[in-house]
Amino acid sequence: AQSVDQPDAHVTLSEGASLELRCSYSYSAAPYLFWYVQYPGQSLQFLLKYITGDTVVKGTKGFEAEFRKSNSSFNLKKSPAHWSDSAKYFCALEGTGNTGKLIFGLGTTLQVQP
Amino acid sequence: NAGVIQTPRHKVTGKGQEATLWCEPISGHSAVFWYRQTIVQGLEFLTYFRNQAPIDDSGMPKERFSAQMPNQSHSTLKIQSTQPQDSAVYLCASSLEPNTEVFFGKGTRLTVV
Numbered sequence: 001a002q003s004v005d006q007p008d009a010h011v012t013l014s015e016g017a018s019l020e021l022r023c024s025y026s027y028s029a030a031p032y033l034f035w036y037v038q039y040p041g042q043s044l045q046f047l048l049k050y051i052t053g054d055t056v057v058k059g060t061k062g063f064e065a066e067f068r069k070s071n072s073s074f075n076l077k078k079s080p081a082h083w084s085d086s087a088k089y090f091c092a093l094e095g096t097g098n099t100g101k102l103i104f105g106l107g108t109t110l111q112v113q114p
Numbered sequence: 115n116a117g118v119i120q121t122p123r124h125k126v127t128g129k130g131q132e133a134t135l136w137c138e139p140i141s142g143h144s145a146v147f148w149y150r151q152t153i154v155q156g157l158e159f160l161t162y163f164r165n166q167a168p169i170d171d172s173g174m175p176k177e178r179f180s181a182q183m184p185n186q187s188h189s190t191l192k193i194q195s196t197q198p199q200d201s202a203v204y205l206c207a208s209s210l211e212p213n214t215e216v217f218f219g220k221g222t223r224l225t226v227v
Contacts, residue, residue, distance in 0.1 A: 034216075036218075094213065099212055100162070100209050104157035107157075
């Protein structure tokens with residue numbers, strides 16, 4: 001079965017700190033992994049993706065993520081965090097068949113305090 | 115590029131009524147997806163079209179939900195006999211091809227009273 005787990009429903013930190021949002025996945029084949037962000041009242045926006053190659057991928061808004069096959073993780077990172085990063089972040093796995101269909105985690109709500 | 119356009123943004127229906135949601139994907143995108151977002155279930159895949167053909171509707175509740183894509187510029191999601199548990203934000207999305215960025219619309223918030 002394919003699934004994505006984001007174990008932290010909420011993360012709060014101070015502006016200037018480093019942020020790391022956790023994501024783990026379950027998938028028998030080579031995964032295609034994505035991070036999306038949703039600001040209040042807005043639609044989901046693409047941040048970055050891992051398809052193959054370099055295990056550290058850089059995305060928009062200064063974010064990066066590291067793919068670790070050893071523990072099936074794809075954590076999102078940024079340093080330093082800014083108050084404008086406050087939003088809900090979703091990790092996603094592209095499902096079987098290379099269709100573009102995404103399986104999402106439940107999301108992590110990030111609050112960055114000024 | 116106006117992005118993926120969904121109408122209406124908000125819809126309130128009475129229990130048992132029909133609701134039709136509209137989506138205009140980004141021009142040139144071959145794949146169109148429908149998802150449902152709720153607090154409890156998160157983002158759930160409903161159905162997927164590629165080049166207007168239905169490919170995967172494994173997430174659709176079979177009895178009351180249907181989706182169509184009559185032309186490359188719009189798709190509809192129809193819910194018959196709406197129930198309170200259908201209340202959610204329905205998101206339409208499109209992409210050029212697999213493994214590429216999926217662009218999401220702002221969603222239609224459906225409330226069944």
